[in-house]
Amino acid sequence: MLIRPKAGILDPQGVAVERALPALGFADVANVRVGRLVELEVEDASQLQAMCESLLANPLVEDYEVQLLNGSG
Amino acid sequence: MLIRPKAGILDPQGVAVERALPALGFADVANVRVGRLVELEVEDASQLQAMCESLLANPLVEDYEVQLLNGSG
Numbered sequence: 001m002l003i004r005p006k007a008g009i010l011d012p013q014g015v016a017v018e019r020a021l022p023a024l025g026f027a028d029v030a031n032v033r034v035g036r037l038v039e040l041e042v043e044d045a046s047q048l049q050a051m052c053e054s055l056l057a058n059p060l061v062e063d064y065e066v067q068l069l070n071g072s073g
Numbered sequence: 074m075l076i077r078p079k080a081g082i083l084d085p086q087g088v089a090v091e092r093a094l095p096a097l098g099f100a101d102v103a104n105v106r107v108g109r110l111v112e113l114e115v116e117d118a119s120q121l122q123a124m125c126e127s128l129l130a131n132p133l134v135e136d137y138e139v140q141l142l143n144g145s146g
Binding site: 002003004014017018020021024026027028029030031032033034035036037038039040041042043044047050051054055056 | 075076077087090091093094097099100101102103104105106107108109110111112113114115116117120123124127128129
């Protein structure tokens with residue numbers, strides 16, 4: 001699952017990265033947003049959305065995106 | 074960029090999620106790993122690897138993966 005700060009919500013980690021990069025010599029960087037990546041194996045993929053809403057993401061301030069890999073299917 | 078704990082490195086956040094999910098009624102969850110998602114706009118994509126190595130990831134304990142979207146090309 002990819003979990004991102006919602007558009008319009010302040011992202012302090014993103015702001016910190018955006019300020020730090022020019023000091024390290026990286027120019028022309030904009031719109032830095034820092035989110036989370038949660039990877040797991042589960043039998044029943046239909047549970048993933050509920051997992052995000054009840055534990056992995058904060059639906060007030062974060063959006064989540066579920067991606068399936070069907071690894072060991 | 075997707076930043077993941079290296080294989081074999083303890084991932085305390087992943088362990089915490091893996092323990093919490095069954096208590097919330099989600100069964101058969103395994104191998105939970107929690108990493109970071111960093112999204113940004115940059116003029117010169119060749120800088121991205123160096124950004125990961127110098128700021129965004131800890132190369133001792135994390136792997137990173139650069140994905141390009143060519144958004145506003």
